[in-house]
Amino acid sequence: MPAPVLLPPTSYDYVTVHKVQGTTITAASDILAAEEPLEIRLGFGPTGQREHRTLAITMRTPGHDFELAAGFLLTEGIISRRQELHGILYCPDVEKVEERENVVRAELASTVPVALPRLERHFYTSSSCGVCGKTSIEAVQAAACPVLPTDGPYVAAELLHQLPERLRAQQELFEQTGGLHAAALFSPEGELLLLREDVGRHNALDKVIGAALLQEWLPLHQHVLLVSGRVSFELVQKAAVAGIAVLAAVGAPSSLAVQAAHNFGLTVCGFLRQGRYNVYSHPWRIVGAATAGL
Structure with missing residues (x-):
């Protein structure tokens, strides 16, 4: 198992709290997960005619910002492969020094075409928002969404029970703050x-997904994704764009997430906790489970 990733000090803040136990109040120090805005800017166009636009602003926990930007570009359909991304850097030309690490600029290769109306849409929607419904599913299918494998990957039913514990054991910042979501491959x-x-x-x-993209692992056909919360349509969409065929979560999926998973050919498992889980779509990838009453 890989060594834990050391988190930057900007990922958390110390605050003074008052702890109440019964009728006793005690002052103490506590750790909170940091939340700051990240502005993602985009550089594009042929050499000598480059343009720079703000693509999106999202609230995030500082750390792995370049991976966040790269993953956002891929899952939102701005790029489809690593070679289309020339590089990512923190913008030095911001008004305040303290904001420099809250603004990144992703430079696309000069040959990558960019549709300006798409950029305008992203500016008004954060990474946690999107258009819902049938048109969204069709749009994702029509975009650079890889065809998910029909011959696997196969995952042992018993193995899935073990994944949340393995995830939690490596969640260093969650253990300190109790206030973060996690995603793991x-x-x-x-x-x-x-x-x-x-x-x-x-x-x-x-x-x-951005880390996997920068390491040129995509498509992630032979991987299982585990998320710590519920499964929304956007998570299914992002997983499908990255080529992930099995998505498991400790929480529940939404109805649109399940509909999208059926359409994309993606296996979704929810309520993965306390020795049980539900399989909502394409259960054939989960093998070795006994059946009863089916």
Whole structure:
């Protein structure tokens, strides 16, 4: 299992709280997960005619910002592969020094076409928002969404029970603050390969996908994704764009998430806790479970 990732000190803040036990009040120090805005800017266009636009502003936990930006670009359809991304840097030309690490600029390769109306849409929606309904599902299917494998990956039913504990054991910041979502990639055999935390569940997943993109692991066909919260349509969409075929969560999926998962060919498992879980779509990837009453 990989060594835990050391989190930057900007990922958390110390505050003074008053703890109440019975009728006794005691002052104490507590740790909170940090939340700050991240502005993602985009550089694009041919050499000598480059343009720079603000793409999105999202509230996130500082840390792994370049991965977050890369994952956002991929899952929102701005890029489809690592080679289209020339580089990412913190913008030095911001008004206040303290904001420099809250503004990143992603430079696209000069040959990547950019539709300006798409950029305008992203500016008005954060990474946790989106258009809902049938048109969204069709739009994702029509975009750069890889065809998910129809021959696996196969995951042992018993193995899924073990993943939340393995995730929690590596959630360093959650253990300190209790206030973060996590997303993690596992192998079909249960090896933890990549873990990221954030105050936003969508940001945590974008960080994971961005890290995988920058390491040129995509498509993630032979991986299992585990998220610490519920499953929304946006999480299913992002997983599908990255090529992930199995998504498990400790919480419940929404109805639109399940509908999208059926359409994309993605296996979704929810309520993964206390020795049980539900499989909502494409259960054939979960093997070795006894059946009763079916």
